[in-house]
Amino acid sequence: MRFDVLTLFPAMLEGFLAESMVGKSIQRGIVEAAVHNLRDWTTDKHQITDDRPFGGGAGMVMKPEPIFSAIEELRSEQSTVIYLAPDGEQLSHSLVMELAAKPHLILLSGHYEGIDERVRENLIDREISIGDYVLTNGTLPAAVLIDAVARQLPGVLGEAQSLEQDSFSDGLLGLPQYTRPAEFRGMKIPEVLLSGNHAKIEAWRQEQRRARTAKRRPDLL
Ligand SMILES: C[S@@+](CC[C@H](N)C(=O)[O-])C[C@H]1O[C@@H](n2cnc3c(N)ncnc32)[C@H](O)[C@@H]1O
Known part of the structure; x- marks a missing residue:
């Protein structure tokens, strides 16, 4: 292009x-x-x-x-x-x-x-x-x-970045992201992300995206 x-x-x-x-x-x-x-x-x-x-x-x-x-x-x-x-x-x-x-x-x-x-x-x-x-x-x-x-x-x-879960790509906002360390100054990441259960993680992510969209951009839903 x-x-x-x-x-x-x-x-x-x-x-x-x-x-x-x-x-x-x-x-x-x-x-x-x-x-x-x-x-x-x-x-x-x-x-x-x-x-x-x-x-x-x-x-x-x-x-x-x-x-x-x-x-x-x-x-x-x-x-x-x-x-x-x-x-x-x-x-x-x-x-x-x-x-x-x-x-x-x-x-x-x-x-x-x-x-x-x-x-x-x-x-x-x-x-x-x-x-x-x-x-x-x-x-x-x-x-x-x-x-x-x-x-x-x-x-x-x-591969470093994906378009799929970007804000707006499917009508929802993006998801909360965390990286290492799992605990920083007493702040822990959500347990589910350490579970190794991919189906559970995916469900949690979708739920987070929906909740974030409802809170910040209800006009998108
Ligand atoms: C000072 S602006 C002109 C504004 C114009 N007098 C008006 O009121 O619409 C100068 C140039 O900046 C660009 N520009 C300024 N704001 C923009 C925006 N929000 N989106 C796209 N281009 C913008 C346009 O190319 C425009 O010709």
Whole structure:
């Protein structure tokens, strides 16, 4: 699967794409990721990407020309072009799974007051928000989306982590986890986890997941 990110701040993604599971999946060739500076598609001496809004008002708006040029160069019939936007549809587990089945995502990060509406109307296939709050630009939202999607691809997590009991994977939240030592500062782990009885442990885990979901996210049940 391939990701192309269009941003004014490519350096923000350097560490993210080199580290952890996403970094490993790129090294293994499961994921391809390229980060592009939108200024590379400007044609003026000062590489200007923003201008004042028509009609007045505070702030600046990202100009359409470099964005059109960049997307027209990068996209193919296989591509889904996504604008990260606070007023887009909210990223969720089901949307992540849908995106993980796509071969190529182009992720456009906005800045300032956002982008010229003609880009949204004519070039964008999906608009996605990572939550009901506003960030200064869409580069971190692009990273969030890549991370969430990449970890669903076969071979990315390896055996060290499983997707099955992740929160939201089957509509429930995740389970309480414990590791060694079995007793720490007088705090003991639940007896059942030391029982060696796999059926009992599994039943306990499912019960814990249901109870946690009922308490914290009853809307999921
Ligand atoms: C300061 S925001 C613009 C906010 C815009 N004026 C509004 O009120 O919707 C600048 C850019 O950050 C990104 N952004 C900010 N918050 C976001 C969120 N919650 N989800 C996705 N992208 C976000 C978008 O790409 C946006 O164009």
